[in-house]
Amino acid sequence: MGESEKYNSDKGDYVSLKEQEEWRDVTPIPQEEEPNTVCPIAYTDEYSDMMSYLRAVMAKREVSQRALDLTGRVIEVNPGHYTVWMYRKQLVEELGTDSESELDWVAEISEIHHKNYQLWHYREALISRLLDQKTAEALTQDQLVRHPVIRRELLFATTAIDGDSKNFHAWSYRQWIVRTYGIWDQELVFVDAMINEDVRNNSAWNQRYFVLMGNGSRRPEKNLDSPLEDSLVDREIAYAIEKIKLAPNNESPWSYITGLLLRHAPARLYNTLLPKLQGLAAEGSGYATSITTTPMYWSTLVDIYERQAKDLPDQASVLLDMARDACDLLASDHDPMRGKYWEFRKSQLCADATD
């Protein structure tokens, strides 16, 4: 490091804080150079410099614009610095910084650092302060969706999802907003749009389940095994079938509808879903080949027959035979990579039969 502290960074020449008039009054606290450290990081001069001054202001518990600006610059370079995010949160609160401009700043950070954890958590905290639940409870879903704060957050999450359709944090953040402010209806519309964009987007399918469980209520997750209204079940079965037809060899709609029905309307597995699937698998349906060559079809049959056998014990023997045949077919032809699993699955069916 024979160079002077000035060098070219993306934003122009870096000038050490030591050279800046504004920081004359502060004695920086450099990181102690410990000998024999394992895995020491060779920080850039810029980072070392910024951190030295940041430590100093944190030690003084300084609440100031310059401290705030400094946290911003550190986060830009190292967005994973969760302690600095916390310090920034404190500063924003104590300085009474305009939330709008703070949200803009977070948006800028997210453009550089898409996969960062902390910015979402930070944003949650900002929004909670901007729009508390008590105020929200007085508004209808329609009003909430059009509320500038919420509209902005939904757009923020949507933008992130546009860039990365399965961004884990973005989808999770949407769950937080929807759950906190009870805006379930618009989420179903969003989910629909995302599934139309890519029928294989499993995050969207997971969100669909999430919305259904919220079901218009403002309380969080309903009882895991609570029943669903018949009309809703009809709608979801039809929806899943429609999406299965687009690309049968797609895990998402199969695991969605099976998971949904197993938990909330098991009889509909064999009363409604099964006949529809058999219809698709029949010769002349136009889907016979694509449906019967995807492992998911056979796998779903196993689940359906197993459940049906449990509910209708006098037919159990025949149904379990069919389920076992499907397991064999999967192990040998359609899903040999999961041969050991299908063997296991089959043995479980036998166990049920002898109970």
Added chain:
Amino acid sequence: MANLFSYDFRYDDNEHETETSEAQKEVEDRIGRVYMRLVDPQTLPLGGEIDDTKHRLLRAKHEQLINDSIHGLSSVFTVLDSSQPWIPFWCLNSLDVMGSDIDDRLRRHTMDTLRRMHCPSGGFRSDPWQLPHLASSYAAVMALVVVGGEDAYSVVDRHAMYRWLMEMKQQDGSFAVHTGGEIDVRGIYCALVIASMLNIMTCELVSGCAEFIARCQTFEGGIGPYPGVEAHGGYTLCGLAALEILGITDVLDLGRLAKWMCVRQMPFEGGFNGRTNKLVDGCYSYWVGGAFPLLQKALRRTANDDYLYERPALQRYILACCQDTRLGGLRDKPGKHPDLYHTMYCLIGLSLSQHYVGVDPAQEIADKSSVFSVPARMMQWGAVPARAKIIGARINILRPVHPVYGISFGPLAQGIKYFYSLPPLAESFV
């Protein structure tokens, strides 16, 4: 068909192209080229069989990368400034699993480094100016156990750690990862690994954990970070391992979990993905692959039944696709840069695939859910040599690791022996 490789297993997009299917096909193209180089040409007329005898774990190259990293890291690692306790863990655990030498000097320096990262009021953080973090604390404690010896163990103030864990504890049974930090299943895993190792488990600490994890199991069968969020490999291991520590894995729907885990293995690539319709990644060799021994125990299967996934196919993926032959170290997939995180998780994933690690169900310990049964239950785990499956050269064999802790049995046993020779906390008896 030797060890299940076939172009028949390539993804069928039903001629309906979406972003997901295009991305998948691109990865398969890449990996297909790697595998085709390994195909025994004489078998091509019959479809093509991979000669799995040729795979070689490039220990020396990985050791080189790790030793260079121990010596120093470039400024690009600034983004890991707040995760520093992880780095010696990735390095030392990788060396240990490979059976490489960890000399006294390295032990001392690691201890000294981690001592500086220890927060007197509990937990570990990169430096005294950062808040202690649960994930960093987990990594630091595990690294100290890998180092081994009383000097290393006594770096941790158990009482302070307990108090800090209880500060992170939430009403609903979960843990925040730092003061004001996010709450998810990772927190529970880290807290319980630390507490079970350090002999600071109490009823208060574990209360509500199992219920929270159960709520995180989704309709798909896997476990997500928080109730309602998508099932994900990392959180699935965290949840299952935490429940194994608690001795109550049956709060989960194990049938659905088994299905979800098995479907994570990619038929063409052989490795695991982390979520439905996402891409294969070497680190899931541990997060999903490493969960299979835990599942095995939960299902009360024995060593006579194999794990429920294709072990050779995973090992082939790791050895053929995840090793960086030029730079050393292991990676997510071909085309990605190797890094220390992927190095460790690919290696312990490989170990857990090579070895059959389990617990004899006939030796079930009564009163499993008592906090006092934890050390005995954790030490019941061991490798069954007759059930090992090593792909490639025999010398590829790694040290067996414990699926809950991800570290090898020798250091683990020494650590547990030490910490449980200390008196339990007064809080255990409340």
